[in-house]
Amino acid sequence: MADAAARPFDVSLRAVFGIAVPMSLAHLSTPLIGLVDMAVIGQGGTAAVIGAVALGALLFNIIGGGLNFLRMSTTAWVAQAFGAGEPHEIRLTLWRALALAAVFGVLVVIFIEPILWAFLTIMGASAAVADPLREYAVARAWGTPLHLANYAILGWMLGLGQAKLALVLQTLLALTNIVLSVAFVYGFGWGITGVAWASNAAEVVMLAGGVMVMARAGILRPPPWRQLAERAAVIRVMSVNADLMLRSLILIAAFAFFNAASARGGDLVLAANAIIFNIFSLSTYLLDGLATAAEALGGRALGARRREAFDKTVRLTLLVGTGVSLTITVLWLATGGPFVAFMTTAEDVRAMATTYLPWAALTALTGMIAFVMDGFYIGAAWTRTMRNMMIVSLIVFMAAWWVGRELFGNHGLWLALNLWLLARGVTLWVLLPRMASAAFAGRTVR
Secondary structure, three states, X not given: OHHHHHOOOOOOHHHHHHHHHHHHHHHOHHHHHHHHHHHHHHOOOOHHHXXXXXXXXXXXHHHHHHOOHHHHHHHHHHHHHHHHOOHHHXXXXXXXXXXXXXXXXXXXXXXXXXXXXXXXXXXXXXXXXXXXXXXXXXXXXXXXXXXXXXXXHHHHHHHOOOHHHHHHHHHHHHHHHHHHHHHHHHHOOOXXXXXXXXXXXXXXHHHHHXXXXXXXXXXXXXXXXXHHOOHHHHHHHHHHHHHHHHHHHHHHHHHHHHHHHHHHOOHHHHHHHHHHHHHHHHHHHHHHHHHHHHHHHHHHXXXXXXXXXXXXXXXXXXXXXXXXXXXXXXXXXXXXXXXXXXXOOOHHHHHHHHHHHHHHHHHHHHHHHHHHHHHHHHHOOOHHHHHHHHHHHHHHHHHHHHHHHHHHOHHHHHHHHHHHHHHHHHHHHHHHHHHHHHHHOOOOOO
């Protein structure tokens, strides 16, 4: 494996699509699970219960997103080790991530009540939303250690460019969750708690599949503890992970603010925005396939010291991203109405969601550069710059909302979200040539 990894390689459209297409499909499993959960509850639930499902999904997106560095940093270090031809470092990277997943997962289980209290306080949701949300969150917390372990295994696969294998596991997760959500809610009558336990059971199934893949690759046995805990490596990993965690928390803070502003607009606005926010989620996860291609190929190029391969990956991913984002936007504008109708039978929610639907469709265009640039910065482990530009973009978001809230109401909130996405992409794109030149010249870049 080391010799193959160190050999020069070329980047082509086929290589980009070979990772992007299966990973776009794989990433879709996350919003599809949320869509099924909301649809299952939404067919007979009130606006308050729909809002509870939306906020419950947001809470665990916050937790999972804040800890998503376990996936991102694993992909970065594995991709670079693969490019440099260092198989032992690949094994160490995976097992360090699994150890961190166990620690953080247990902490979430222990502290879910205070986490939930803080979340409810910030969100300012009504009592009708808070009660079912509490039931969902307490049950869902038990699946967090499994979810984080799956992050680590997925990051390992993506760093090696094993997108098809990752797709198989993600599909297994989604199908299990969908089947069990319907069974637990309609068959057993467990309501919103059944949705949570369906998610937990699906994580068990995916982890079992991941362990089988590890066994087949011959890395199921962990390395010696002294190697896992090697001081310089741990400091490097924790430094990068801290940057990624802060960046992810800022990202989630923007989403949380969006939902909090929606909740303060009333249960109807919250439910309507929650419905069409899934359009944004579906679009981003489709584009995240390109981000994954940028992570894997860009990180591998950096590890192999192949600047021409890195630059070509940038050109190809942005070219493909432009075409894909335009297509996504047009499709949502054409099919958004039936999508909203499928998601809920409540006529008042349908009417309001349809009004703001074009804003959600536009996010594919305004967010494309951000998603692709995220991939390059993650694959290269340029996490400090990534974090700093996220802070700048959040300032743009808040300023745009402050100006637009009185003038445009909920339209102003969606406008601010789109401007935030543009700011994220443009800032990283402008800095990319300078970052790449420094990194390939052998200088330390963060």
